[in-house]
Amino acid sequence: MKFLIWALLAYLVYRMFAGKTAQKITKQEPAAAETFQDPVCGVYIAEADAVVGRMEGERYHFCSMDCLKKFEEMQQRQ
Numbered sequence: 544m545k546f547l548i549w550a551l552l553a554y555l556v557y558r559m560f561a562g563k564t565a566q567k568i569t570k571q572e573p574a575a576a577e578t579f580q581d582p583v584c585g586v587y588i589a590e591a592d593a594v595v596g597r598m599e600g601e602r603y604h605f606c607s608m609d610c611l612k613k614f615e616e617m618q619q620r621q
Contacts, residue, residue: 579604583613 576589586606593604596611598618605611 581606581610583610583617 576591578587578589579593580587582603582605584606588604588606590604593606594608594611596603596605596614598615603611603614605614
């Protein structure tokens with residue numbers, strides 16, 4: 544009787560882990576969007592979600608308007 548319980552328990556553990564592995568293999572990730580690093584806080588942000596600012600002809604991508612304002616203030620101090 545103990546053998547049957549252990550066998551059933553081992554089968555359930557196997558199915559639990561085998562199912563997760565199969566899901567990871569078949570799960571398709573969406574195409575990676577181009578990301579940019581915010582020069583102020585260092586967060587990586589997708590181009591579609593970024594706040595874009597220009598300084599001396601160069602484009603900079605920010606995670607928020609606050610970071611854009613901080614960047615502009617830092618540039619004015621220099």
